[in-house]
Amino acid sequence: METIGRTIYYRVATGKEQLQYRYYISSASISAEQFASTVRAHWGIENRLNWVPDVTMREDDCPISRGHAADSLACFRHVALNQIRSEKTIKASVNRKQKMATMSEEVLDLIVNA
Template sequence: MIQDHYRMVNGKTSEELVYFISSLPPKVRQLARHVRNHWRIENQLHWSLDVSFAEDTSRIRKGDGAANAAIFRRLALSLVKRDQSEKRSLRAKRLKASWRFETLLSYLTGITA
C-alpha cells in the first residue's frame, strides 16, 4: 500500500510518500484507516508526553537513563489519564500530584477521597 502525505507549515508545503507492507488482503481504504488510527494513537501519546513532561527537552543521555525515564513518564501518564475525578489538563494533574500527597496517593491507588 502506498500513502501520500501532504502538510503545510509556515506557508511551505512538504510531501512524503509512505510504503506499507502487509499480509492482509488489499483493501486499500480499510488498510489506510488502520494506518491512520495507529499513527493517531502514536502521535497523541508523544504529544501528551511532550506537553505534560517536556520529554523532547529531556537532557538525560547517559547509559539507560533515557529509556528508564521514558518508562516512568509513560507510567505516570497512564496514572494521570486514568483519573476522572476532575476536569484538568494532564499537566495540571501531574503538577497537583507533585504538590499534594493525597492527590498522588489517589492517582496511584485509583481511590478518590
C-alpha cells in the same frame, strides 16, 4: 513487497502551511481504501501513545541518553502520567493537573494516592 503507498500530510499551524509526503511499503496486497485505513490506524496509535508524554512532559526534549537512563525516565514519566490520569476528583487536563501539583501539596497528594 506487494504494496507501495504514499500519503500526503497537510496542516496549517500558527499561520504556516506544512506539506509532507510519507511513503510506505507493505508485504500485503491491499486496496487504496485499506491502505488509507491502515495508515490512519497506525498514526492514531502513535498519537495516543506518544503525543501526551511528548507535549505535557517534553519527553522529546530530554537530552539524557546514557546507559538505561532514558528508558528509566520514560518509565517514571509513564507512571506519573498514569497517576495523573487516575486522579478523578480534579476536572482538569493532564497538563493542568501537572501544573497544579507543582503549586499545591494537596493536589500532589491526591495524584500520588489516586
